[in-house]
Amino acid sequence: MNPLPVMAGAAAAWGLAALIALTCGSTRAGIRASCAVSGLGGAAALAAGVSALLSGNSRVVTAGGSVVVGTLQLQATSLAGVFVALLGLIAVATALYAPRYHEPGHTTGLYLGVFNLAVLASLAVLVAGNVVTFLVAWETMALLCYLLILRRPRRSEVAAGAFWFLALSEVGFVAIIAAFVILAAKTHTMQLDLIAARAHLVSGDWRVAAYLLALTGFGFKAGLVPLHVWLPEAHPVAPADGSAFLSGLITKLGVYGIALFGFVLLPGGPAWRGILTMAAGAVTAAIGILYALNERDIKRFLAFSTIENIGIIVTAFGAAMTFLAYGQRLLWAFLLLAGLYHVANHGTYKTLLFQEAGVIEHVTGTRDFDRLGGLAHRMPRSSVITFLGTLGIAALPPLNGFVSEWLIFQGLFQGFRTGSHLVAILIVLAAGTLGLTGGLAVYAFVRGYGIPFLGMPRTRQAAAASESRQPQAGPALLAAACVALAVGAPVMLAGLARAMRTVTGVTLRPVLLPGNLTVIPAHTNFSGFSPTWLTVFLLAVSAVPVLIYLAGRPRGGSRIEPVWDGGIVEFKPRMQYSAMTFSAPTRVMFDALYRPSVSVHRASDDPAGSSGPVHYESEATPIFERYLYRPVIRAFEWLADVVRPIQSGDVNLYLFYVFAAVLVAYLIAAL
Amino acid sequence: MTSQSATGLNVPATSEELRRTVARMFGRSLHIRTLDTGSCASCEQEIRLLAAPHYDLHRLGFFFTPAPRHADLLMVTGPMVRAFETAARKTYDAMPDPKVVVATGACALGGVYQPDPFTHGGVGGTFPVDVWIPGCPPSPLALLQGLLVAVGRLADQVKDLDFALNRTPR
Amino acid sequence: MPLWTLRGLRRGVVTTRYPARPDPSAVLLPTPPVFRPDALTSDLADRLVAVCPSRALGRDGDVLVFDVGACTACGRCRAEAPQAAEDSGEFELAATAREHLIKRIALDGSPR
Numbered sequence: 019m020n021p022l023p024v025m026a027g028a029a030a031a032w033g034l035a036a037l038i039a040l041t042c043g044s045t046r047a048g049i050r051a052s053c054a055v056s057g058l059g060g061a062a063a064l065a066a067g068v069s070a071l072l073s074g075n076s077r078v079v080t081a082g083g084s085v086v087v088g089t090l091q092l093q094a095t096s097l098a099g100v101f102v103a104l105l106g107l108i109a110v111a112t113a114l115y116a117p118r119y120h121e122p123g124h125t126t127g128l129y130l131g132v133f134n135l136a137v138l139a140s141l142a143v144l145v146a147g148n149v150v151t152f153l154v155a156w157e158t159m160a161l162l163c164y165l166l167i168l169r170r171p172r173r174s175e176v177a178a179g180a181f182w183f184l185a186l187s188e189v190g191f192v193a194i195i196a197a198f199v200i201l202a203a204k205t206h207t208m209q210l211d212l213i214a215a216r217a218h219l220v221s222g223d224w225r226v227a228a229y230l231l232a233l234t235g236f237g238f239k240a241g242l243v244p245l246h247v248w249l250p251e252a253h254p255v256a257p258a259d260g261s262a263f264l265s266g267l268i269t270k271l272g273v274y275g276i277a278l279f280g281f282v283l284l285p286g287g288p289a290w291r292g293i294l295t296m297a298a299g300a301v302t303a304a305i306g307i308l309y310a311l312n313e314r315d316i317k318r319f320l321a322f323s324t325i326e327n328i329g330i331i332v333t334a335f336g337a338a339m340t341f342l343a344y345g346q347r348l349l350w351a352f353l354l355l356a357g358l359y360h361v362a363n364h365g366t367y368k369t370l371l372f373q374e375a376g377v378i379e380h381v382t383g384t385r386d387f388d389r390l391g392g393l394a395h396r397m398p399r400s401s402v403i404t405f406l407g408t409l410g411i412a413a414l415p416p417l418n419g420f421v422s423e424w425l426i427f428q429g430l431f432q433g434f435r436t437g438s439h440l441v442a443i444l445i446v447l448a449a450g451t452l453g454l455t456g457g458l459a460v461y462a463f464v465r466g467y468g469i470p471f472l473g474m475p476r477t478r479q480a481a482a483a484s485e486s487r488q489p490q491a492g493p494a495l496l497a498a499a500c501v502a503l504a505v506g507a508p509v510m511l512a513g514l515a516r517a518m519r520t521v522t523g524v525t526l527r528p529v530l531l532p533g534n535l536t537v538i539p540a541h542t543n544f545s546g547f548s549p550t551w552l553t554v555f556l557l558a559v560s561a562v563p564v565l566i567y568l569a570g571r572p573r574g575g576s577r578i579e580p581v582w583d584g585g586i587v588e589f590k591p592r593m594q595y596s597a598m599t600f601s602a603p604t605r606v607m608f609d610a611l612y613r614p615s616v617s618v619h620r621a622s623d624d625p626a627g628s629s630g631p632v633h634y635e636s637e638a639t640p641i642f643e644r645y646l647y648r649p650v651i652r653a654f655e656w657l658a659d660v661v662r663p664i665q666s667g668d669v670n671l672y673l674f675y676v677f678a679a680v681l682v683a684y685l686i687a688a689l
Numbered sequence: 690m691t692s693q694s695a696t697g698l699n700v701p702a703t704s705e706e707l708r709r710t711v712a713r714m715f716g717r718s719l720h721i722r723t724l725d726t727g728s729c730a731s732c733e734q735e736i737r738l739l740a741a742p743h744y745d746l747h748r749l750g751f752f753f754t755p756a757p758r759h760a761d762l763l764m765v766t767g768p769m770v771r772a773f774e775t776a777a778r779k780t781y782d783a784m785p786d787p788k789v790v791v792a793t794g795a796c797a798l799g800g801v802y803q804p805d806p807f808t809h810g811g812v813g814g815t816f817p818v819d820v821w822i823p824g825c826p827p828s829p830l831a832l833l834q835g836l837l838v839a840v841g842r843l844a845d846q847v848k849d850l851d852f853a854l855n856r857t858p859r
Numbered sequence: 860m861p862l863w864t865l866r867g868l869r870r871g872v873v874t875t876r877y878p879a880r881p882d883p884s885a886v887l888l889p890t891p892p893v894f895r896p897d898a899l900t901s902d903l904a905d906r907l908v909a910v911c912p913s914r915a916l917g918r919d920g921d922v923l924v925f926d927v928g929a930c931t932a933c934g935r936c937r938a939e940a941p942q943a944a945e946d947s948g949e950f951e952l953a954a955t956a957r958e959h960l961i962k963r964i965a966l967d968g969s970p971r
Contacts, residue, residue: 577785577786579782579783580779580783582756582757582758582779582783583779585775585776585777585779585780586776587775587776742873742874743873743874743875744874744875744877745874745875748874795913795928795929795930795931798928798929798957798960799928799929800913800914800915800926800928800929800930800931801913801929801931803914813957818957819955820953820954820955821928821953821954821955821956821957821960822952822953823891823927823928823929823930823952823954823960824931824932824950824952825913825930825931825932825933827950827952828888828950830875830877830882830884830885830888830950830951831888831950831951831952831953833877833878834878834950834951834952834953835953837878838953838955839953842878843878843951843953845953845954845955845959846951847927847949847951847952847953847954847959847960848954848955848956848959850947850949850962851962851964852891852892852893852894852925852927852947852962852964853893853894853895853896853962853964853965854893854894854895854896854945
């Protein structure tokens with residue numbers, strides 16, 4: 019099936035949904051209608067994405083354009099297939115989620131209209147066939163996402179978060195434009211597939227420059243450290259489905275851009291390019307999860323976790339490029355495949371978690387971990403769904419996060435095949451850093467699930483929580499998708515392997531899936547495992563204790579008493595772990611990173627409690643904002659001060675400028 | 690001694706049956722959970738000496754355990770301070786059947802303290818006590834004798850003592 | 860070889876053989892009193908009841924009620940009336956019923 023017409027259909031559906039939302043979105047029926055159409059578009063996009071994965075790059079279609087903008091060309095590539103499918107899945111999940119999440123109102127209609135247009139713009143980015151289309155779609159997507167974040171513009175944190183998003187998006191956009199311009203100028207074409215074909219025309223220095231600009235520009239969007247500072251500001255302040263969309267897809271557009279430049283437009287380069295990418299990814303992953311552990315706000319926590327997962331994906335990409343530089347084509351394709359699989363997985367469970375965070379916020383009125391607790395009994399279905407998402411993101415078997423991280427680790431562990439000791443050590447260091455982040459991620463998500471859902475409610479609002487009338491179909495669909503991606507991993511990987519044949523020219527299928535259910539990391543003498551059989555095995559093994567209990571429990575009456583708790587007379591919520599104390603060990607171990615500033619106030623020097631409460635406050639230093647961004651901003655402000663005298667307001671001076679400019683232009687033309 | 694019938698109801702089985710069951714199960718291996726319901730800790734000091742080399746209750750097959758779930762015998766000291774009653778009851782309930790309760794020391798037997806707003810004055814009202822060990826504090830030898838009476842290895846001989854020296858016949 | 864093991868071997872086993880054999884240190888234990896009904900007049904009985912700090916002694920008509928369970932072996936009754944109360948030397952006092960520890964001692968001059 020040719021994916022492009024189906025994607026056009028999806029785009030039309032989203033455009034229609036936006037129209038419905040903008041016109042009748044203030045009624046519940048209007049919201050439902052808009053979401054239904056949007057969901058249909060999502061289903062179409064999902065199908066189209068999968069088909070694009072399998073059928074290879076389609077031909078380039080010219081979709082009009084003008085003399086001013088240039089021709090708009092579209093092409094459905096295999097590389098974009100995963101992202102389009104993910105976009106479709108997220109659109110369907112949001113369509114199921116939004117009607118119950120949003121209150122009908124004028125701003126809701128506007129919001130849903132902007133949302134659907136943003137989804138449309140993202141699709142356009144993914145199917146852009148030439149530079150102009152890409153850039154126009156990219157900028158449209160960025161502006162629409164800015165409007166998305168500004169759902170409730172009167173709250174101060176919303177305005178600040180949206181500003182951070184837009185500012186850094188624009189800075190990145192400059193770098194992206196520069197990268198594309200270099201390539202287009204050197205290959206004398208604007209069409210992306212022709213640029214890829216003529217990549218050899220770009221000389222070494224320009225290749226390096228273009229790649230570094232692309233890494234930086236797309237790194238701003240993806241959230242690589244230190245370009246990530248907008249993410250924890252912007253993602254939490256958007257409404258839940260907006261945050262889900264931002265974390266689940268928009269960051270992946272940055273990843274798509276890095277993959278586009280690294281694997282399609284500029285494949286092959288010196289090893290240090292891959293090592294640099296890998297190092298950036300590893301550092302991002304570690305720092306992302308370390309900051310996640312320090313957060314009290316659920317959504318900020320999830321935003322930092324997104325940064326961590328982007329780091330994992332980019333590490334995989336970087337290692338892939340390194341392997342190519344040493345001629346290991348199988349591992350090159352394999353790690354690209356593993357990274358794309360992680361893109362799909364993370365998009366699924368991160369969207370789920372953000373949607374559930376939105377449900378929690380609506381039900382309890384708070385996003386603070388330390389005001390929640392005991393939600394598992396009060397919101398049973400939501401807690402099961404969130405648990406599946408948590409298992410996925412913590413990369414615990416048998417779910418999909420485990421499979422994709424296993425693949426990435428197996429690829430990294432084969433660093434010795436590069437033949438260079440130094441590079442092998444660097445790759446192992448990256449693997450070690452990912453191992454650290456994996457462990458911290460489990461720790462972080464035990465906290466992320468345990469504190470709100472388990473234990474006793476810490477506040478009255480948490481105790482009064484109830485999940486009736488809350489959206490459940492959307493998150494449930496995503497949870498089912500997580501399980502399907504895990505158990506059906508061989509199917510997914512077979513599809514991705516087909517896509518890899520188009521993108522990299524490497525036939526990966528026979529070395530990836532020799533049987534039908536066992537996955538081998540590109541070389542048969544290394545390791546292998548079967549996600550499907552692992553799931554079956556785990557289910558069977560967990561049945562053993564149940565059977566032992568059923569067979570061996572005492573005949574006759576038995577007495578059921580509460581668990582022995584040391585005889586505590588009454589449990590109080592304050593006896594539990596709080597979110598910050600649970601993560602205190604990391605603050606102790608990594609205090610060189612957090613550099614906490616601690617302030618303690620007491621009413622007098624009497625022993626604590628006898629004269630009044632003791633006030634303790636600890637705040638992690640925002641090192642990137644303070645030591646990187648603030649100096650840069652101050653430098654620009656200084657520069658602006660220096661240049662300001664030009665704008666004196668004196669009309670005569672301006673006329674002199676015009677005269678001087680004409681004179682200079684004349685002189686230059688004459689020379 | 691309490692035990693569950695087949696229907697799960699808390700009815701006492703015949704005491705002879707129970708005595709034999711307890712002797713069989715606990716006679717050579719017993720796990721003791723001590724419970725201080727507000728004592729002055731003199732009883733606890735004597736109880737602690739039981740594990741020391743001179744008295745060595747391990748040679749009799751007796752052991753101390755902090756977990757009520759693992760315990761067979763509850764050794765209670767103190768006059769059952771009211772604030773502790775819930776925790777004491779929880780400890781008792783957490784012990785699986787069959788179990789034995791031994792009240793240790795004059796406080797637990799109702800001697801030293803009168804019931805007042807802060808204390809019950811004795812543990813007899815909170816648990817069904819099987820063996821009472823007097824003393825203030827009972828020496829480790831008395832404690833050993835009490836434990837052996839509880840598991841049926843020694844007989845209750847105090848009931849035959851009358852604490853009155855023979856009258857001179859008139 | 861640590862020196863304390865040699866010391867231990869020299870001294871021998873210190874663990875008591877109780878209950879198989881009586882423990883020689885048992886004679887040092889403070890124990891509840893035993894009463895002489897011959898010497899217990901009514902006045903003396905009242906004085907003994909007043910002096911007992913743990914309410915182990917009580918009067919029930921012409922019977923002295925002695926609660927062995929409440930006795931702390933403080934020795935005040937023995938000090939008050941040495942002719943009527945002596946050290947019993949009994950320390951094996953565990954009872955399977957609380958009533959077994961309540962002893963009724965007839966006072967002097969009353970029928971048994």
